[in-house]
Amino acid sequence: xxxxxxxxxxxxxxxxxxxxxxxxxxxxxxxxxxxxxxxxxxxxxxxxxxxxxxxxxxxxxxxxxxxxxxxxxxxxxxxxxxxxxxxxxxxxxxxxxxxxxxxxxxxxxxxxxxxxxxxxxxxxxxxxxxxxxxxxxxxxxxxxxxxxxxxxxxxxxxxxxxxxxxxxxxxxxxxxxxxxxxxxxxxxxxxxxxxxxxxxxxxxxxxxxxxxxxxxxxxxxxxxxxxxxxxxxxxxxxxxxxxxxxx
Amino acid sequence: xxxxxxxxxxxxxxxxxxxxxxxxxxxxxxxxxxxxxxxxxxxxxxxxxxxxxxxxxxxxxxxxxxxxxxxxxxxxxxxxxxxxxxxxxxxxxxxxxxxxxxxxxxxxxxxxxxxxxxxxxxxxxxxxxxxxxxxxxxxxxxxxxxxxxxxxxxxxxxxxxxxxxxxxxxxxxxxxxxxxxxxxxxxxxxxxxxxxxxxxxxxxxxxxxxxxxxxxxxxxxxxxxxxxxxxxxxxxxxxxxxxxxxxxxxxxxxxxxxxxxxxxxxxxxxxxxxxxxxxxxxxxxxxxxxxxxxxxxxxxxxxxxxx
Amino acid sequence: xxxxxxxxxxxxxxxxxxxxxxxxxxxxxxxxxxxxxxxxxxxxxxxxxxxxxxxxxxxxxxxxxxxxxxxxxxxxxxxxxxxxxxxxxxxxxxxxxxxxxxxxxxxxxxxxxxxxxxxxxxxxxxxxxxxxxxxxxxxxxxxxxxxxxxxxxxxxxxxxxxxxxxxxxxxxxxxxxxxxxxxxxxxxxxxxxxxxxxxxxxxxxxxxxxxxxxxxxxxxxxxxxxxxxxxxxxxxxxxxxxxxxxxxxxxxxxxxxxxxxxxxxxxxxxxxxxxxxxxxxxxxxxxxxxxxxxxxxxxxxxxxxxxxxxxxxxxxxxxxxxxxxxxxxxxxxxxxxxxxxxxxxxxxxxxxxxxxxxxxxxxxxxxx
Numbered sequence: 001x002x003x004x005x006x007x008x009x010x011x012x013x014x015x016x017x018x019x020x021x022x023x024x025x026x027x028x029x030x031x032x033x034x035x036x037x038x039x040x041x042x043x044x045x046x047x048x049x050x051x052x053x054x055x056x057x058x059x060x061x062x063x064x065x066x067x068x069x070x071x072x073x074x075x076x077x078x079x080x081x082x083x084x085x086x087x088x089x090x091x092x093x094x095x096x097x098x099x100x101x102x103x104x105x106x107x108x109x110x111x112x113x114x115x116x117x118x119x120x121x122x123x124x125x126x127x128x129x130x131x132x133x134x135x136x137x138x139x140x141x142x143x144x145x146x147x148x149x150x151x152x153x154x155x156x157x158x159x160x161x162x163x164x165x166x167x168x169x170x171x172x173x174x175x176x177x178x179x180x181x182x183x184x185x186x187x188x189x190x191x192x193x194x195x196x197x198x199x200x201x202x203x204x205x206x207x208x209x210x211x212x213x214x215x216x217x218x219x220x221x222x223x224x225x226x227x228x229x230x231x232x233x234x235x236x237x238x239x240x241x242x243x244x245x246x247x
Numbered sequence: 248x249x250x251x252x253x254x255x256x257x258x259x260x261x262x263x264x265x266x267x268x269x270x271x272x273x274x275x276x277x278x279x280x281x282x283x284x285x286x287x288x289x290x291x292x293x294x295x296x297x298x299x300x301x302x303x304x305x306x307x308x309x310x311x312x313x314x315x316x317x318x319x320x321x322x323x324x325x326x327x328x329x330x331x332x333x334x335x336x337x338x339x340x341x342x343x344x345x346x347x348x349x350x351x352x353x354x355x356x357x358x359x360x361x362x363x364x365x366x367x368x369x370x371x372x373x374x375x376x377x378x379x380x381x382x383x384x385x386x387x388x389x390x391x392x393x394x395x396x397x398x399x400x401x402x403x404x405x406x407x408x409x410x411x412x413x414x415x416x417x418x419x420x421x422x423x424x425x426x427x428x429x430x431x432x433x434x435x436x437x438x439x440x441x442x443x444x445x446x447x448x449x450x451x452x453x454x455x456x457x458x459x460x461x462x463x464x465x466x467x468x469x470x471x472x473x474x475x476x477x478x479x480x481x482x483x484x485x486x487x488x489x490x491x492x493x494x495x496x497x498x499x500x501x502x503x504x505x506x507x508x509x510x511x512x513x514x515x516x517x518x519x520x521x522x523x524x525x526x527x528x529x530x531x532x533x534x535x536x537x538x539x540x541x542x543x544x545x546x547x548x549x550x551x552x553x554x
Numbered sequence: 555x556x557x558x559x560x561x562x563x564x565x566x567x568x569x570x571x572x573x574x575x576x577x578x579x580x581x582x583x584x585x586x587x588x589x590x591x592x593x594x595x596x597x598x599x600x601x602x603x604x605x606x607x608x609x610x611x612x613x614x615x616x617x618x619x620x621x622x623x624x625x626x627x628x629x630x631x632x633x634x635x636x637x638x639x640x641x642x643x644x645x646x647x648x649x650x651x652x653x654x655x656x657x658x659x660x661x662x663x664x665x666x667x668x669x670x671x672x673x674x675x676x677x678x679x680x681x682x683x684x685x686x687x688x689x690x691x692x693x694x695x696x697x698x699x700x701x702x703x704x705x706x707x708x709x710x711x712x713x714x715x716x717x718x719x720x721x722x723x724x725x726x727x728x729x730x731x732x733x734x735x736x737x738x739x740x741x742x743x744x745x746x747x748x749x750x751x752x753x754x755x756x757x758x759x760x761x762x763x764x765x766x767x768x769x770x771x772x773x774x775x776x777x778x779x780x781x782x783x784x785x786x787x788x789x790x791x792x793x794x795x796x797x798x799x800x801x802x803x804x805x806x807x808x809x810x811x812x813x814x815x816x817x818x819x820x821x822x823x824x825x826x827x828x829x830x831x832x833x834x835x836x837x838x839x840x841x842x843x844x845x846x847x848x849x850x851x852x853x854x855x856x857x858x859x860x861x862x863x864x865x866x867x868x869x870x871x872x873x874x875x876x877x878x879x880x881x882x883x884x885x886x887x888x889x890x891x892x893x894x895x896x897x898x899x900x901x902x903x904x905x906x907x908x909x910x911x912x913x914x915x916x917x918x919x920x921x922x
Contacts, residue, residue: 042413169439174545174548184484198411198413239413240418300763333755394760395760
């Protein structure tokens with residue numbers, strides 16, 4: 001990779017989040033660099049979703065310092081929300097609106113001007129070669145297309161960071177790769193990508209990955225380095241090694 | 248010869264104008280783990296619902312253990328265990344209450360079939376008084392499987408049981424399926440994970456409501472028709488596009504930290520190196536590799552899409 | 555049978571685990587009854603009236619005395635002219651003016667017809683209505699006791715609901731109505747929502763694939779709500795009795811049996827709704843608009859059926875709560891036996907059988 005990642009766009013220091021007696025995030029410390037694809041891995045229930053909610057300004061940490069796009073998650077959640085995009089497997093687009101209506105709606109939420117929306121909408125339809133589908137209801141599209149569109153919508157307002165929560169769950173291998181082509185393109189355009197996945201081959205596509213186990217980050221490095229450290233050939237084995245210890 | 252456990256013959260199912268299943272046929276042997284692989288919307292869930300007697304096919308026939316899925320639906324419902332795409336558990340009931348409930352409606356009890364589910368259930372038993380809604384994804388899945396197994400079904404039908412479940416839990420899940428197979432249970436399972444396909448006895452690739460191929464996973468790999476190379480350079484972002492534009496290239500897909508390039512006949516490694524150097528790539532590494540199951544499926548799927 | 559009991563047990567768990575359901579089931583009925591009982595209906599006592607007697611004969615004096623001595627009214631003043639009526643109302647003390655026409659007694663005896671004018675302060679419409687009805691009832695009572703065959707035509711329509719209600723307490727009208735409303739709400743809405751929830755969560759798929767029969771699923775769903783609705787009915791009767799002094803003059807057993815019948819009817823309606831609705835939201839809206847509103851507006855609960863336009867009066871014939879309210883009033887207030895309510899009961903039984911038949915036919919054994 002030629003690109004250098006210098007500036008930290010997400011800074012997390014000693015982040016703790018507790019629910020009653022249960023510690024979901026146990027002193028997390030990490031940084032995500034501007035323009036990087038950051039893989040945020042962990043078993044179900046390891047605390048990933050909790051951390052993402054905090055980073056998106058939806059939840060307040062119990063303690064610790066968290067800065068996203070230069071804004072503080074305690075006080076400046078509105079600014080944070082304006083500078084990020086979010087997409088998850090569970091919520092993507094409104095099924096009973098058309099492609100065009102969805103894009104207009106979400107772009108409108110972020111306060112984009114009508115002119116900007118029109119120009120970028122045409123760009124997008126052209127790039128995805130779906131000009132003829134723009135008035136189709138989302139419900140009529142295959143899952144793979146929904147996910148690709150949801151991603152396009154999440155970065156439509158050109159956020160600094162986009163959070164992707166299991167974006168490729170249940171998607172076939174070809175569509176998954178097309179999806180990752182889009183992620184690469186976004187990263188190439190300077191958008192920082194923060195992504196969770198259960199597909200370990202996708203972990204290899206990331207610039208750096210962290211692996212969370214029981215609320216703590218057990219490992220954080222480039223995939224090549226992690227494989228070297230744990231003397232294995234694939235991220236799958238790294239993951240199994242780390243997560244298995246606790247089980 | 249004993250009849251197959253699951254028989255599907257020429258089944259067609261339409262919803263309005265769209266065809267979910269288009270003359271689909273397959274047979275699954277007793278105590279076989281049969282994988283069904285295909286993109287979303289290929290018709291997997293429709294097929295499962297027909298086999299569990301929840302849907303009636305427009306034409307064709309299907310049977311489980313000799314029982315017709317339309318006529319003998321009462322019998323079907325006694326012998327089949329079904330895990331729908333979403334974990335169908337009662338989130339406001341505890342782990343144990345869920346299991347007890349499913350045991351009683353199938354006319355059995357936890358004690359009676361405890362041996363069968365012991366391996367799976369013992370892992371979640373420490374949390375038996377926790378509400379099912381508060382379990383993590385992996386635990387929900389184990390509970391859902393326990394619930395689907397509790398009446399000792401002869402046929403187990405699992406619709407994407409591992410979607411959204413982490414790699415560790417998935418691995419354990421497949422170990423359980425193997426144990427169930429030893430009990431003589433026929434298992435029909437769909438999955439979007441190609442690494443799970445290799446664990447099946449046989450897999451069927453399904454697309455647009457039709458079966459593209461049914462094979463043992465090893466055979467699918469052997470049948471892969473092209474030479475395959477694993478390639479990486481210092482500029483992975485441009486590499487994919489450059490490889491796809493290479494004249495001898497058949498297809499190029501990202502695979503972890505390398506790109507798998509399937510090539511046409513007459514491919515020379517030196518030619519590719521020269522080509523990539525011309526595109527300003529450095530630290531070029533090219534190695535011939537054996538295909539993985541995922542390579543094979545993508546090949547089959549792209550072939551199908553070209554038609 | 556064991557399967558079935560297991561199912562019922564699960565339903566009880568669902569209800570008991572959800573505080574909101576419990577609140578709807580028990581909090582709302584009690585609150586509703588108290589609101590209707592205390593706020594909406596204000597019983598009248600010591601209402602100040604004025605009398606303008608242009609006849610001053612034996613009949614008008616007797617009638618005036620009877621009205622004043624009823625305990626509901628206090629005579630504020632005797633008027634000598636009708637011109638200052640508005641001023642009297644404006645002062646705010648007098649709520650009703652009773653005007654006897656000249657030669658009242660004579661006309662009554664000779665023609666069998668005499669005119670009396672009841673003028674009420676309608677700035678509080680509800681109270682005015684009540685006052686007029688009370689006065690009217692006293693006058694009717696007087697005529698009855700005088701044992702004359704002639705009627706006195708009044709300018710204000712008699713309130714029919716008052717006829718059997720000698721205590722003239724308005725809460726009597728609200729207890730049967732509230733009962734119908736609450737039983738409808740609990741039974742129909744809660745069952746339809748709970749079946750729709752199984753569809754929404756995807757658990758219905760597994761239930762259908764199990765050896766449970768559709769009838770077992772339906773009845774299993776319904777039983778907990780029969781029990782709960784029945785407890786509700788008893789609670790309402792108890793509150794009516796102890797808080798509002800509403801008697802049960804007829805047979806308690808008959809009353810409970812009729813309640814059970816109505817609950818079953820409401821439940822079969824709920825199941826029918828759930829076969830139409832695929833989500834909890836839809837189930838709730840259908841219940842609200844198809845059941846709650848007609849129960850409130852077209853059953854004679856709030857608006858007397860006699861006061862409705864003719865078309866609406868016809869529609870009330872297909873509103874089950876109408877029959878239920880008639881039955882309950884008969885049993886509780888008039889103390890009549892089954893021989894007087896068998897027709898209404900029969901209508902309810904017929905409706906119930908129809909809804910059950912419809913919902914069993916519509917309940918799918920498959921997903922389509």
